[in-house]
Amino acid sequence: MIRRPRRNRQTQAIRDMVQETTLDLQDLIFPLFIIEGENQKQEIPSMPGIYRYSIDTLVEEVRACVELGIKVFAPFPSIPEEKKDKYAKESYNPEGLFPSAIRAIKKEFPDVALVTDVAMDPYSSDGHDGIVENGEILNDETLEVLGKMALVQAQAGADIVAPSDMMDGRIGHLRKVLDENGFQKVAIMSYTAKYASAFYGPFRDALGSAPKAGDKKTYQMNYANSREALIEAELDTLEGADYLMVKPALSYLDVIKLLRDNSNLPIAAYNISGEYAMVKAAAQNGWVDGEKAMIEILTSIRRAGADIILTYFAKEYAQYLSKK
Numbered sequence: 001m002i003r004r005p006r007r008n009r010q011t012q013a014i015r016d017m018v019q020e021t022t023l024d025l026q027d028l029i030f031p032l033f034i035i036e037g038e039n040q041k042q043e044i045p046s047m048p049g050i051y052r053y054s055i056d057t058l059v060e061e062v063r064a065c066v067e068l069g070i071k072v073f074a075p076f077p078s079i080p081e082e083k084k085d086k087y088a089k090e091s092y093n094p095e096g097l098f099p100s101a102i103r104a105i106k107k108e109f110p111d112v113a114l115v116t117d118v119a120m121d122p123y124s125s126d127g128h129d130g131i132v133e134n135g136e137i138l139n140d141e142t143l144e145v146l147g148k149m150a151l152v153q154a155q156a157g158a159d160i161v162a163p164s165d166m167m168d169g170r171i172g173h174l175r176k177v178l179d180e181n182g183f184q185k186v187a188i189m190s191y192t193a194k195y196a197s198a199f200y201g202p203f204r205d206a207l208g209s210a211p212k213a214g215d216k217k218t219y220q221m222n223y224a225n226s227r228e229a230l231i232e233a234e235l236d237t238l239e240g241a242d243y244l245m246v247k248p249a250l251s252y253l254d255v256i257k258l259l260r261d262n263s264n265l266p267i268a269a270y271n272i273s274g275e276y277a278m279v280k281a282a283a284q285n286g287w288v289d290g291e292k293a294m295i296e297i298l299t300s301i302r303r304a305g306a307d308i309i310l311t312y313f314a315k316e317y318a319q320y321l322s323k324k
């Protein structure tokens with residue numbers, strides 16, 4: 001035998017040397033959940049280790065993460081039911097929970113980057129990402145709401161706005177609104193290929209944002225399709241997106257690779273709540289080694305071609321690195 005691939009696997013030093021994919025903390029974005037009130041820290045039952053924070057405890061959590069080396073965060077607000085309405089008006093209240101949280105983080109940590117979610121569902125009494133009229137999602141009317149929401153986030157200090165709604169034309173509309181208001185520097189991370197997935201369950205528990213009726217299949221993509229992701233990627237690029245995202249990540253590694261091979265923009269992948277919950281549940285039962293599973297999963301998403309990963313594991317991975 002002349003060819004013996006095992007030679008390159010003989011020792012840890014050699015394995016490390018030939019390793020193709022790296023997993024650096026700087027490539028991870030940590031999502032955070034925010035609630036009203038003071039001195040609140042509520043664990044999300046379906047996401048062990050992940051909490052909803054009031055703004056004061058949120059700032060302390062960001063401090064702990066910054067000390068561990070995390071620099072980019074993706075906050076999401078949990079809005080009380082009585083502040084929700086059909087048109088998600090609370091989403092563009094400049095004094096609302098979300099812009100207040102953005103200001104509080106940026107005031108304390110000006111060097112931290114914030115990726116802010118643009119979508120109606122946390123604020124919508126229908127629990128949808130668009131305005132619902134007679135059971136239909138109104139696309140162009142929804143764009144108006146998204147524009148106002150993104151502008152309030154930019155004014156509060158968001159570095160990157162991230163529309164997760166999947167309405168047609170939203171990237172172009174947000175770019176126009178941001179530019180017209182002097183926010184040329186605020187970037188857009190588009191949830192380009194966001195699929196109608198069963199794995200969003202724990203996130204919807206965290207925010208109480210599940211649809212009250214129907215599903216999201218007229219706007220989120222059918223998970224049986226990958227070419228359709230290229231159509232979305234082309235439009236987002238033409239409309240001015242600075243980043244393309246694939247969501248979820250694990251069942252969609254081929255889509256990550258497809259966008260990586262067809263775009264020169266940075267590709268992000270969202271390792272979502274249900275993917276996190278599965279690992280935690282199995283680890284709690286002693287069925288898998290949670291830490292090893294975390295690293296394998298995150299590395300596989302990077303190997304598929306993601307430059308950036310949004311993941312609930314970010315802090316745990318940072319803690320792992322700091323004790324290594």
Ligand code: PBG
Nearest residue numbers: 119121164199200203272273274
């Ligand atoms: C909503 C939104 C969702 C997530 C991020 N933004 C859920 C949904 O579309 O219902 C999911 C994130 C996760 O599951 O971790 N616009």
